Amino acid sequence: MPYAAFLHSHVSSWAITLLLFIISFALLKAGKQKGQKITHMILRLFYILTVVTGAGLLFQWKFDPMALLKAVLAIWVISAMELILVRTAKGQAKASYWIQLAVSLVLVFILGYGVLG
Numbered sequence: 001m002p003y004a005a006f007l008h009s010h011v012s013s014w015a016i017t018l019l020l021f022i023i024s025f026a027l028l029k030a031g032k033q034k035g036q037k038i039t040h041m042i043l044r045l046f047y048i049l050t051v052v053t054g055a056g057l058l059f060q061w062k063f064d065p066m067a068l069l070k071a072v073l074a075i076w077v078i079s080a081m082e083l084i085l086v087r088t089a090k091g092q093a094k095a096s097y098w099i100q101l102a103v104s105l106v107l108v109f110i111l112g113y114g115v116l117g
Helices: 002-030 033-060 065-089 095-115
Strands: none
Touching (some): 002 065, 033 065
């Protein structure tokens, strides 16, 4: 039973994290600084929630090598999202950040749903 709770919490927190990232980026591009800062801070809270639920799953999978790889890739996804938002706010955005996000996100989905799912 605890496995299902961690799994559903983890999947839900990932979905909300991705949604908040899109909203925060859209607000940033629209010039809505106050709203963007609020959503960015909520997004950072969901980063923590996602990592904590992922760590719970990692313990339950007894640190399986594929689960560890997914954890590293998930940290890469979170880092890429944060990098995009911060660098875009500073006017230093690059296409390579979006490529990193796309590649890491695809790999996380493949491992999360294909291999570990």
